[in-house]
Amino acid sequence: MLRLEDVDISYGPIPALKEISLAIPQGQVVALLGPNGAGKTTLLRTISGILRPQKGTISFEGRRIERARTDKIVSAGIVQVPEGRQLFADLSVLENLRMGGFLRKDCDLQKDFDQVFSYFPVLRDRLSQAAGTLSGGEMQMLAIGRALVARPRLLLLDEPSLGLAPVIVQKLFTVIKDLNQRQGLTVLLAEQNAHLSLGISHYAYVLETGKLALSGTPGELRRNEAVQQLYLGTKTVVSHNKDRQIAASIRPLANVEEVRGEDRSDEDTH
């Protein structure tokens, strides 16, 4: 569905990404792993047309998009949930959702709103509240919801777990898995959290300082010793247990169950 070939990007003199080639087949969840600063956000922003590659091609369903404007890319069906949520803080929840449908020609967004509320019922109670006053988990739900209103065919998720309590993360990942399995949504998931992402993905790429270091199926990567050392932190008891347990507990939802945010807005990241 999406194919990157030999893509180079740099910020001024500093190269951010080098020779990136990857493919995302239709209907799959592909994980993009790597530590902070490895270039995951840069790559996602390049796909969305916010940044321009110096070299290489990006094609979506056979059409070249590496020089396309962001709004053209969005209307082609690639929608991104950016890192750090990036909500319109002073706009209400409803207005945020409406902006998700900015490019939609049909004006009937209600059905899409209802779908979002079925995943995240808590948003329905917050409709007229300013997005900036939501808790961290609710914000992430709104960010995902807003992207869903655009009816994406490829959803780019940038660090959805950032700064959220594990319980919330687990529920968000359940929704992502469900969107993929039931609605056939293709997902590119950029995450630091390797255990969790491997739990819901079909295939994964590992990015290290701007280069693709490895790729493989979740099983292959879990068995790879270098990956274990570098990204899964198997040396440490805590993070290992935590993530594996969460990953194990993610199954498709039997019934779409409520996901409510109980965590606190994180004062650490402002």
Add this chain to the structure above:
Amino acid sequence: MNLARERTRWLIGISILGVLPFVLPGYWTYQLSLAGASVLAALGLNLLTGYAGQISLGHAGFLAIGSYVAGLLTSSFGGSWFWIALPLAGVITGLTGLVLFIPALRLGTIYLAIATLGFGAAVTQVLLKLSEVTHTYEGIKVPGPAIGEISLNRDLTMYFITAGVVLALLWIARNVVHAKLGRAFIAIRDKEIAAEAMGISLPQTKAYAFLISAFYTGIAGALHAHIVGIAQAEVFNLGTSIQLFSMIVLGGLASLPGSILGALFLSLLPELLKLLVASQQYYNVIYGVLYGGLLVLVIIFMPYGIWGYLVRTSFKFPKARKFLTGA
């Protein structure tokens, strides 16, 4: 900073300045003196805005105060007082600069812009009122500098005095910028919180920035009064403040050579244009479009000003770069 190379640059500058009045007609000597005063004011504003990040749209107020202080002193006591009046104008203006530093402690850029703008307007109004009291509506007549009873040729003397003061204050600005104070200025401009964490006191640093900047501008005002021979409140208005601001942006923010280039360019541009365009009516239109157009184009093609552009371009020519940056 390569000392030998720097010395060469200073020597070149001094000799050009020394020769100019003998090759140029008297009118241009006069214009160059005025441009020199602008250079000083631009240096002062750039230290404050370019280096320390504190915007000011009220520097005309400092020019006015400087010119009034010097003008009142020499018109009352005679031209031989010039030598005291000049530094005194700088010191008094510097101290009034501290008036602005108080709001600067609390206010962000745009809010400070309006506060300084108000300061400039207030100074003009107060000085106009003062002219009413002293019955000097048409301005204070300022005598030229004198030594004892001997008065000196005004244009030529003022040219050399201005040149000397510009060189001296340029050297001081260079010292300030390259030492701990200059580093503190940039630090509070870029990241106030990190600056505080390094032990830099915001109040103290901002106070120094305003003090020094107002001092430079006050000296510029005093020189202006003595070059022109008159100190008048309305001469320095919002337009002056904005022109000073354009000078440093055009030349290059946070750059001493940039301040000089921008100030020389904008103060001499109208004179140069007068040589080319005879008709008064066309002159106004052409001057406005040219000046405005230049500002727009420079920002588009040289976002960091003329000096920034020169330095960047010179990366392709290592020898030229060494000469320009001294590094």
Add this chain to the structure above:
Amino acid sequence: MLKVNQLSKHFGGLKAVNDVSFEVRAGEIVGLIGPNGAGKTTVFNLISRFLAPTSGQIEFDGHHLFKYRASQVVHLGLVRTFQNIGLFPYMSVLDNLLLGQHRDFHAGIFSIALNLPKARREEALRTDEALKLLGSLGLATLQSSLVSSLPYGTQKLIEIARALMAKPKMLLLDEPVAGMTSFEKERIRKLIQKISADGQLSILLIDHDMSFVMELCDRVIVLSFGQIIAEGAPEEIQKNPAVIEAYLGEEAAVVET
């Protein structure tokens, strides 16, 4: 060295830091960990005086910290780094390092303005020290590079170097290895071990990289929802059920039992 006593900070209704007490002894390396939003950076901001506390006291090296302003804390020998790098991007590496020693410049405005010998000597002396430090970190070639042109990991290293220029008694490091490659992490770990080897320097650090924290720290404090839930040696912390629960969330903890 550092005594935090019943410290609280509330933002409106949010109790970001709630009745936190702990101590860092001289020469100790203490890790402050906890899930995002647990209040770690708030604790740092309180100690470095960028936030005023709702209640509580902090004592550093015998001084009551709340008597000092943010810019004075460094004079006591307490220096911090920042989560998103507190370097000045448009200054050279050398100038950044010199700023670390800002308080040690004593020349007055006149000797600076006139470039008098006193100011020049001081400048030369400090520059020398900074260059030595850069050399010992293997960064000597970068002295005149603009900070903004350097890779992230190097910037983090330079920020720690700048903090060292202030000759601190205690360092507060906010996520010193976040976003680094394993190679860069190793470099930072060695540096921290080296500077604290003589037992003269205390360090309080925040990080999410557990292996880094566990390997380096003498003691670890775990913060969750603004409160300390555990404190002890790294091995104890790793086994502590309350810590595991804080990281996993309630539901997952249930799964475990």
Add this chain to the structure above:
Amino acid sequence: MENLWLYLQFAINGIANGCLYALMALGMVLIFKTTDVVNFAQADMTMLSTFVAYTALTSWKWPFAGALVAAIIAAFIVGLIVERFALRPAQNAPVISLLITTLGVALIINAVAGGIWGYQTLPFEYPLKGRLFSIGNLSFTKHNALTVVVALVLSLGFFAFLKFTKIGIAMRATAQNKLAARLMGINVDRISMLCWGIGAAIGAVAGVIITPTITGINLNVMVSVMLKGFAAAVLGGFTSLPGALVGGLLIGVIENLFIAIPVDWVGQFRETFVFALIILILTVRPHGLLGETAHRGT
């Protein structure tokens, strides 16, 4: 008692003036919010469109309403052009430099307008004269009434536009988070251009209505109005549209009350006092009356 009536009368005039400052402020705040540019060309853009209205009235003999519309359209187009050709190409420049870009634009417009309309003050004929009604010694002129009504309708309409239409919400969204706006498929460049157009058009309305009260129109007539609009915007918080309205009204009323005080020097130092008051208010509330308070974080 006599004095009280006087003060009331000046306060009423002040509200009318304040409405115009508020409109100027509204235009500037809108442009600042979406493009981070403090538009110092607002005065000259307004002057230009007011001259267009003048030409429509005197040369083309259009009715007043028609001239107003002509001015609005002219301003809108000028706004679009300025954004597209002066500011958008300079996107990489530091924000502080963009202030200079707007000054450059102001100089160009001023020079061109001088070439076309000359340098004298031209009389601006105005259809609404005389008083609408009086209560006791208070008189409400038609002009004051029109000013208040226009300002009210325009700002309410504009707020409704921002609140309820898709483009309006997109403008607010762009003002808050450009990255997110682009990721939702909003063409941020086009929105910026639109904001410049609308900001200029709002200024044009203020210009056409205020000019008759200053007896005529010339090249620099709008500068002091813009500065007061700018001050009003800052007083209101500079990122707050309602703040711009509140700030404008406040400055209008205070300024007129200073005129009313029957002591010579008070009137003379009016501007100084107004600015001093603004600085005082800002020192207490550094982010303006309705501005967001900044959070001090790392």
